[in-house]
Amino acid sequence: xxxxxxxxxxxxxxxxxxxxxxxxxxxxxxxxxxxxxxxxxxxxxxxxxxxxxxxxxxxxxxxxxxxxxxxxxxxxxxxxxxxxxxxxxxxxxxxxxxxxxxxxxxxxxxxxxxxxxxxxxxxxxxxxxxxxxxxxxxxxxxxxxxxxxxxxxxxxxxxxxxxxxxxxxxxxxxxxxxxxxxxxxxxxxxxxxxxxxxxxxxxxxxxxxxxxxxxxxxxxxxxxxxxxxxxxxxxxxxxxxxxxxxxxxxxxxxxxxxxxxxxxxxxxxxxxxxxxxxxxxxxxxxxxxxxxxxxxxxxxxxxxxx
Numbered sequence: 001x002x003x004x005x006x007x008x009x010x011x012x013x014x015x016x017x018x019x020x021x022x023x024x025x026x027x028x029x030x031x032x033x034x035x036x037x038x039x040x041x042x043x044x045x046x047x048x049x050x051x052x053x054x055x056x057x058x059x060x061x062x063x064x065x066x067x068x069x070x071x072x073x074x075x076x077x078x079x080x081x082x083x084x085x086x087x088x089x090x091x092x093x094x095x096x097x098x099x100x101x102x103x104x105x106x107x108x109x110x111x112x113x114x115x116x117x118x119x120x121x122x123x124x125x126x127x128x129x130x131x132x133x134x135x136x137x138x139x140x141x142x143x144x145x146x147x148x149x150x151x152x153x154x155x156x157x158x159x160x161x162x163x164x165x166x167x168x169x170x171x172x173x174x175x176x177x178x179x180x181x182x183x184x185x186x187x188x189x190x191x192x193x194x195x196x197x198x199x200x201x202x203x204x205x206x207x208x209x210x211x212x213x214x215x216x217x218x219x220x221x222x223x224x225x226x227x228x229x230x231x232x233x234x235x236x237x238x239x240x241x242x243x244x245x246x247x248x249x250x251x252x253x254x255x256x257x258x259x260x261x262x263x264x265x266x267x268x269x270x271x272x273x274x275x276x277x278x279x280x281x282x283x284x285x286x287x288x289x290x291x292x293x294x295x296x297x298x299x300x301x302x303x304x305x306x
């Protein structure tokens with residue numbers, strides 16, 4: 001049931017970012033070194049937001065002829081034909097667009113097989129870690145003969161990572177709880193999911209000197225009750241409102257729900273942060289923005305001892 005709920009969250013709000021490894025074949029069968037550069041890439045369909053953003057960042061936006069309804073960045077992507085959802089695309093619409101290639105994630109294995117049976121060429125590209133993201137640039141670059149653009153994009157990410165993390169000190173690692181998936185308009189802590197281990201967000205927290213205390217290792221986005229949150233009692237809580245634009249009143253509503261928990265350390269120390277924006281949970285070129293936002297939340301205050 002929990003796995004089913006997480007899949008629904010993927011399809012509804014965070015397509016292309018959630019990782020549910022149980023029951024999924026997690027591998028990238030494509031090897032950039034085996035590709036012959038200069039392949040036909042004049043008609044590309046992208047079936048995840050992260051892949052769409054990557055293709056546009058590589059300068060291939062004019063070749064994109066189809067995206068999912070969750071692919072809303074860059075703004076030009078919204079002008080592309082909509083072929084449906086992350087898990088429920090319209091096969092007929094895809095075939096009618098006559099794509100040279102369809103780019104999918106490892107979580108869309110059954111979908112890729114269906115498309116291949118329909119004669120549609122598909123390529124599976126993982127973006128579940130920083131290494132995956134960097135390799136996705138090189139893979140698409142080799143696939144579409146834009147290796148120089150891919151190298152520049154990789155350099156930009158690596159330089160940004162170095163710049164942001166170079167001042168991380170050897171201070172005591174704060175205990176961090178990152179959550180997502182909640183309807184923050186509700187004013188309650190129902191449907192709270194922790195960002196677990198093995199995700200790219202967990203990797204960012206570690207790079208920033210934090211200790212992700214999400215429980216368990218089997219589920220990468222385990223659900224949490226209020227009692228479970230109190231037992232964890234984190235130093236800092238960061239809630240990702242990935243399907244909302246910033247709204248001050250909404251931020252206060254979200255904070256109030258956390259502050260109602262009795263004796264919650266992060267609430268007492270005023271270290272609860274609500275972050276807004278869909279970029280937060282989408283692996284791809286905008287991961288640098290996510291890293292910067294998390295760094296601001298973890299930055300120690302001069303008057304504070306964790």
